[in-house]
Amino acid sequence: MIKSRDLLRAATVVVMLAGIWNVTPSHAANGSQNYNPWGKSYFPNVPLTTMDGKPVKFYDDLIKGKVVAVNFIFTGCTASCGMETARMRQVQQLLGDRVGKDVFFYSITIDPDNDSPEALKAYAKKFDVGPGWTFLTGDIKDIDMLRSKFGLYKPPQLVDGQIDHDLSMMIGNDTTGRWQKASPMENPEVLATQIGSWLSNWKGTPTHQNPSYAKAPVRLPQLSKGEELFRTRCATCHTVGINDTPMAKTIGPDLTYVTSSRDRNWLVRWIREPDVMLAEKDPLAMTLYAKYNKLAMPNLKLKDGEIESLLSFMEKGAAAMAAKK
Template identity: 45%
Template sequence: MTSTLWKAAGLVLLAAAAGLWVGVRGPGAGPAPAAAATPYGPDYFPNVALTTQDGKTVRFYDDLLKGKAVAINLFYTSCQDVCPLETANLVQVQKLLGERMGKDIFFYSIAIDPWDTPKENKAYAQKFGVGPGWLFLSGKEADIQLLARKLGLSRASDAVSKDGHSASLMVGDVANGMWMRNSATDNPLFLSTTIGNFLGWKSAKPDASYAEARPLNIGKGEFLFQSRCSACHTIGGGDRVGPDLLGVTERRDHAWLARFVLEPEKVLAEGDPIATDLFRKYKQVRMPNVELGSDDVVAVLSYIQARSRSPEAGTGKDAVAGNAAARGR
């Protein structure tokens, strides 16, 4: 289905959209331009009609962008690859942003599949436990393609990719015409901190001293778990989108577990009873293929096993959304 969602001719990124990244503020960049001076206002963004997951009709610029801080990504409900990982990861970001969601910043996920209805989008959002301040939007296919180009969320290569889009997140300070691109699957703590810094939020906590920083000692398995698995799983912190993995290496056959991590879509498609039971139990959210190699899988399973046997196992410390250091930040 995804190959028909976007025609290659419609996916070439406009030069104007590329300019969205040029306007990012940096240290010493001076004050942000006045809203009236920004080229990324009502004359740039189309004010097309979209429909929320609750069936409400909204206008893209007037209702969703004007005067707001926003974070926008693309998705579709039948996606079996990166979309579930994006959504699960952004749920953790949403939790870290706390009360700012729906007040200081708004999340928008735009469906690129014209068959995704508000009803399907709402069911998808509920599967992942999405909270207030986050809209899942659908609209006419031509309008969605136009928005993707204007937002800098479409590329010529997307048409032939597995998902039909890239796992990008555009963060915008619309009032000041400032936009920033991030990976929607980046570490949640890093993403939430980056968003706050970009928007100029002041933390109530004093900044820690670099002198207090401890040396990083992160093995391959921990790095891969935190960057590929922690959006959906914990080790002793309880279920998220997927099951808590505490002790999973003791409960499951090692060969089965390794293959399921390596190619989950094939195991489920074969009707494997364990995979099918997990699919049903966890709201029919498919485990995405996070593109690990055989050696990577060994490292991840070894980390889960060691973590499960550690004194901290079951204390809930893994319930914290991610480890910024695990992404090298």
């Protein structure tokens, strides 16, 4: 298989360059300016089509000279890729108008048979993604090759009736040849800092509000299990109680009072299998679905204990809000 061998070869080149640097710095300084093992020679310049139907070349048009975040999704996914898209959206909002200027986001479908440019455009609209973030489709062979090159390829395989795929994204800077795998579970501010500052050679501060380290607590508060789950799995789309990552608009409803306004069994089941309830056309689920842009809440594969922890965290959020009134 090409992928791991190619990756290994590229990694070897990096190591070799590092070696040269140690021995003869002047020589390496000349060479490394022109030579980037993760550049044009590494990424295939395959043709892709944007969600607006525009033909592009992967390396020349999307990657060359840019700081980018690339991930692989498919619009029919009812599991965690919706969460990944929602996380990227948060990062996009934190980076503000830099996205589309000096940082570019790309989401490439792994299901081109079903994801036409129109389908991708509708998906992008559901998530209300801003400019500078392009959804793309292409030939499955080319897309598989790109996934391999990024080390994000998994052979086609169904898990719970869905195509299983690597949920990571790659962030990188083509000019410096610096690439890194990132997890959508990561805190959005950490991701925004990695993309906006670290990869961009500390060019600028990424966020609108620019959090000050002076104000940061000396010790991180101990998060309850429920709060930790909420922050990593739900906060990309929902708020509860105090919203500590102010966003223009959340994707899903605010959940502060949901534990008192909804039937407990309904809630537990909804959090466990929203995809099944939507498929069954549960009336309340359908009303919410219509209200929230027809974006289906993903099935996050939570265990019963995790759902209990989440619900008790949400109950506390409601109590804290009530106490403030």
